[in-house]
Amino acid sequence: MDNQNKNLILAVVLSGIVLLAWTYFFPPAEQPAITAPSEVTTQAGDLPTPSASDATTSTTAPETPTTAAADAGRVEIDSARLIGSISLQGGRVDDVSLKDYTVSLDSDELVTLLSPVGSANAYYTVYGWTPGGDLQAADVPNSNTIWSVESGETLSTDTPVGLVWDNGNGLVFHREFSIDDEYLLTVSQSVENNTGAAVRLAPYGIIARHGLPDTKSYAVLHEGLVRLDDEELEEVKYKKMDNFPEANGVYTEEYAVTQNGWTGFTDKNWMTTLIPMPGQAFKSIATFAPAADLYTAQTILPTMDVAAGETAGVTTMLFAGAKEWEAIKHYQNDVGISRFVDSIDWGMFFFFTKPIFRLLHALNALIGNMGWSIIVLTLIIKGIMFPLAYKSYVSMARMKELQPEMEKLKEAAGDDKQKMQQGMMELYRKNKVNPASGCLPLILQIPVFFSLYKVIFVTIELRQAPWLGWIRDLSAPDPTSILNLFGLLPFAAPGPESMLAIISIGILPILLGLSMWLQQRLNPAPADPAQQMIFMWMPWVFMFMLGSFASGLVLYWITNNTITFTQQYLIMRSHGHKPDVLGNILRTLRLKKKEAAAK
Secondary structure (H helix, E strand, O other): OOHHHHHHHHHHHHHHHHHHHHHHHOOOOOOOOOOOHHHHHHHHOOOOOOOOOOHHHOOOOOOOOOHHHHOOOEEEEEOOOEEEEEEOEOOEEEEEEEEEEEOOOOOOOEEEEEEOEOEOOOEEEEEEEEEEOOOOHHHOOOOOOEOEEEEOOEEOOOOOEEEEEEOOOOEEEEEEEEEOOOOEEEEEEEEEEOOOOOEEEEEEEEEEEEOOOOOOOOOOOOOEEEEEEOOEEEEEEHHHHHHOOEEOOEEEEEEEEOOOEEEEEEOOOEEEEEEEOOOOOEEEEEEEEOOOOEEEEEEEOOOEEEOOOOEEEEEEEEEEEEOOHHHHHHHHHHHOOOOHHHHOOOOOOHHHHHHHHHHHHHHHHHHOOHHHHHHHHHHHHHHHOHHHHHHHHHHHHHHHHHHHHHHHHHHHHOOOHHHHHHHHHHHHHHHOOOOOOOHHHHHHHHHHHHHHHHHHHHOHHHOOOOOOOOOOOOOOOOOOOHHHOOOOOOOOOOOOOOHHHHHOOOHHHHHHHHHHHHHHHOOOOOOOHHHHHHHHHHHHHHHHHHHHOOHHHHHHHHHHHHHHHHHHHHHHHHOOOOOOHHHHHHHHHHHHHHHHHHO
């Protein structure tokens, strides 16, 4: 094989790796089919859009509550895992904090999930009815209706709360909230028709989010709209919602769901989701109104015909909480919420990430420490992938053994490239070595290790989880810094806002750089000087690049590199090559010194 062919193979392999990595970290946006509104009505029945009088669906932001509305009162929420309140203005669920999560390790402030209109980045849910037939907007409740408490004082796991509103024209609306011991609220809406005539109206639920939230902006992580439309999962980032069809200044995408679905917004660790009962048809609508800087996710249920003297109603669910796998799996398997586990961002290699996460979860339950669980998980995965890696390591070992011969060929050939190519081909043929034979097994391993990276990145179980010593939060960067000698000097390390933050690396990133550098010492050096320079700097570039990554991710890379180094070292020895890592380092330094002296 001549150098030209070798370079072609190397280019193809590297291009494939880059393409695979790019597709994984920067996946193309899905282009779901847009169903015309007339088709939606045909498929799912009479599903009207909420009245324009409801401020949350207009192009302007919902009104800030007036003094009278603010004095309307609140119903407290105090369940096993949630605390907050429901506003009697609109019956909004607009004040929810998570009891088990604080904003940081050193703070007692709880994570706030939902917040009312008037607060920064208001985020809340509101329920109502849209009028049909002869009903007017004033005949049905909307986001600003003032409700009264009908039953219960505090919404808790054991105590539901009921609200009531009489429109004064013969219609009485009831709304009952109940909550379980995790993050699921059940919302029952009903209407009594005492008008003497039949009425038509449709119940709806809306999640409203004012302003673009403070997302993590990681390409590997989805944050934004997430919904299931009859088994079709859709994920749209907030900044991509302006790709929806536009009408009257509002970008809207809607689907008719015939049987199973849900819709809401997801962040890295938290999620708010509207969930009709399994088997319930509904219209799923997502909107972005730039003028109001308002994002909404809506569910609109079929129009009801309520005869005079009758009562009709509907029950839906609301998930508002942490994306804990156990809880979400329970809602999928035991409550019947279709594919709810897929609300966690498993990525394009979900067939790997799901079983890998289950294994990590089981290890953590057994060991009781997520850091050690990551190390054990990496050991297991590397063990499973070893047969694939073995061929690559053997190929590298044989190439390493041939390096002295290749150096002699290079010296003998001088500037005669054709003679050099012929000599290398003869050397490979004689020793039965194929330089490209180790590439395919490495490529096959890439999806598995991307999946392992993805699992460690997205799982909430790493949040504020300690490992040992100074690592108190595996979801945060290593808190130590080389700039203050890892705490020995009497001043704090620069914060993330400082220009020095990029070089303020801790112990784990330094260990990562060293592990990559040692691993390179076992591999044959590229013949091209430019490639040699790239490979020489790569460990230290990665050290600084990953210095601000979560400690759990850096711990995974260190473990992976250390295992790879050990496996490759042992395989090389088993094939008669005895890697002299320290000797190679010393010889490289002496060579550099000699070259510098010659200049």
